Amino acid sequence: MHCHERREANVATTFYDSTTGYYTRKIKTLTGRYRKIKLGKPGPDHADPNVIPPDILDMGDRWQDEHHVVSTVPKVEFLAPPSGHEAGPLPSWAAPARRIDLLDKLESYYRQQAKTLRPKSLEKLRLVIDRFSGWCERNGIRHMDEVRAGVVNAYLEWELADYERRGKTIALQTLKAYLSLLGKCWSQAIRYEQYQGQNPIRAVCHDLPSSDITSRPESLTSEEIAALMEAIAYRKARPFERGPSCRLPQWVEDIVVVMLNTGLRINSTVHLRFDWINVDRLTVPVEFSKSKKVYSTLVNAKVQAILERRRAELGPDAERVFPEPKGPAWVYSRLNYLAKSLVKSGKWKRDMGHYNHVLRHTFITEQLKAGVPLVMVSKLAGHTSVAMTQRYDQSTHDDAIRWALVKGVSL
Structure with a gap:
């Protein structure tokens, strides 16, 4: 399009808006949406505001050039390059708005x-x-x-x-x-x-290996759980001459026990509130649920004892059960230190990483081992599908046959 043709076309889209008192240009962006741009007010020497001054038109042209908006060029569909060929530079009409x-x-x-x-x-x-x-x-x-x-x-x-x-x-x-x-x-x-x-x-990066949904998540054995709790107890009680800051605080042990017995994620545990608990259940609200859905898990005797003690320590006006940690990283750093020392001492056979989430994996795995139905464990874990929970199942075909012989129905 020649310069004079563009000027004539832009005159048709530039007008004086009597409501705002501005010269205004109505343009259509490359996304197909219309917008109005204020270009300036008429000067005192302009008797007729409906006559658009040349400097106002130039201002509108400069704005369009700087923002890559062309109101008079028809929209052209982007054609993908042939398979196996690298796309060349973006043409001017395909540049972003x-x-x-x-x-x-x-x-x-x-x-x-x-x-x-x-x-x-x-x-x-x-x-x-x-x-x-x-x-x-x-x-x-x-x-x-x-x-x-x-x-x-x-x-x-x-x-x-x-x-x-x-x-x-x-x-x-x-x-x-x-x-x-x-x-x-x-x-x-x-x-x-x-x-x-x-x-x-x-x-x-599309070819990066994704996590295999059939792989079994890491979980702690009963011996590893005992070693972890023993290490926590030792670091809580050991007398250090360097001061009390070297001791492990009580809330770390409480968080570990709560996660092992409820399957809560670390973010939900750190922000756990007393009003989430109702007798024998704990309801996680949407804002702290990974699936963005409300779900509930159990509160057993161990967790109930911790909640009662924390309520007595913090007072009746406390809202959070664990106000000490500022975020999940506080818990992760302490569990990371403990896990490294346990692997180094040989009490743990492997370094599993993501130690706070391993506690959740352990809860789900142990519930399935205890015979809680897969669908029920999926609800307790807040999973969006049973397929996710099935990754934690360690049962064999022999286990299924024995279970069916005991619990199955004869027709």
Whole structure:
């Protein structure tokens, strides 16, 4: 379209809005939505406000050029490249309606994730963001739409070469696993900020091995549970000359016992409130449920004893059962220290990791071993499907036959 043709078309979309008193341009963005842009008020020398001054039209043209909004070019559907061919640079009509600064978006994403991630995970995310953003800046990549799958692959090649230069080795799959931490950043831009491209991180890291739903989650044996409780008791009572801060607080033992006997996740346990308990049941509200559904689990005698003692210690006005920990990371750090020492001493045969969640796994596994029906355990655990709970089932075909002979019905 020639310049004068664009000017004539823009005159038709620029008008004086008597309601606001502004010259206004009505445009249609690449997402198909209409919006109004205020360009300025008429000057004192403008007798007829319905006559649009040239400087106002120029202002509207500059705004459209800066924000990549073209109101007079018809919408063209994006055609995917043939299979096996890398897509070329984005054409002008396929650029996003508003270019998103890459560094600003990554920093905003980091601040958002800092509210929920554990310290070690947040530290890893910080490292990935710093290295990826630094590489992009050195290569002149400033906006999110400039990051394509080819760019991501080039970054991974640079990372491999950099590790080799420093005399270190790292697997490509490990680098992809680190980089996949940024995938959600592009997903949010696509969902909430009208980003028009695809997710380049997910396109490259799609082949990462996911967790096998048929694998059996780690759980503690009765001997390992006894060793854990013994280590906690020792660190609660040991006399240290360095001061009371070296002793393990009582609330750590209480949280471990509660998680082993209720199957609560660590976030729900840390934020556990007295008003969640009703006699022999504990109801987890939506905001602390991973499935975003209310579910209930049991309160046995051990848990009831802890709740009564905590109520007596904290007073009748207390709301939280465990007000001491500021978040799940407080519990994780202490259990991490205990687990490492137990593995080192040989009382635990393996380092299972995610120690707070292993307590939940143990609860589910032991309930199934005790003969509680799979469907009932799934409800106690707050799982959205029985298939998730079935991963914890350790029974064999022989066990099923013996159970059917005892509990089955003869027809």
